[in-house]
Amino acid sequence: MPGFATSAPEVTHVSRHGFWLLLGDEELLVRFEDFPWFRQATIDALTNVERPSADHLYWPQLDVDLSISSIRRPADFPLLSRVTAAPARGT
Template structure:
C-alpha cells in the first residue's frame, strides 16, 4: 500500500501588502486587500501552510481554507463572510 502523497507549498516573501506563495513551479501573490483573513495572522501562522490537494490550501493555525483557483482568479470568487456586521 502506498503512502499519502503531499504537495509542498512555501511562503517565500511577506510584506505589508501580502505574501508570495510558491506552489511547485508557480508563484502566486496573496494580497491582504483581497484575502483579509491573513492580515492579523503572525508570520509564523502564515508560514505554516499545507497543500493537501492540487486545488486546496490550508493554514491550520488560522483555520483558513482556500482554493488555489481563488488566488489565481480572485474576481471569480467574491468575498462572503458569515460574520454578522
C-alpha cells in the first residue's frame, strides 16, 4: 500500500486570533474561535504537532486530535459537547 508524501507539520506564526500551520505546500489558519482548546496552550505545546496520517494531526501535550478537513472547513464540523453545566452552589 503506498504511503502519503508529507513533511512534518510546522507552526509558522501565532497571534491572538490563532496560529498558522504549514502542511507541505499548504498553510492553514487554526482560529482559536473555532478551536478554543488551543487558546491557553503554550508555544511549546502548539508547536509539538504530529501528522500520523494524511488527514490526521495530533498534539500530544494537549491530547488533541484533529482532522485536517476540520481545519480547512470548521463550519462542517461544529463543536458539540455533552457536558451539562453544574448547578450553582447554594441553589
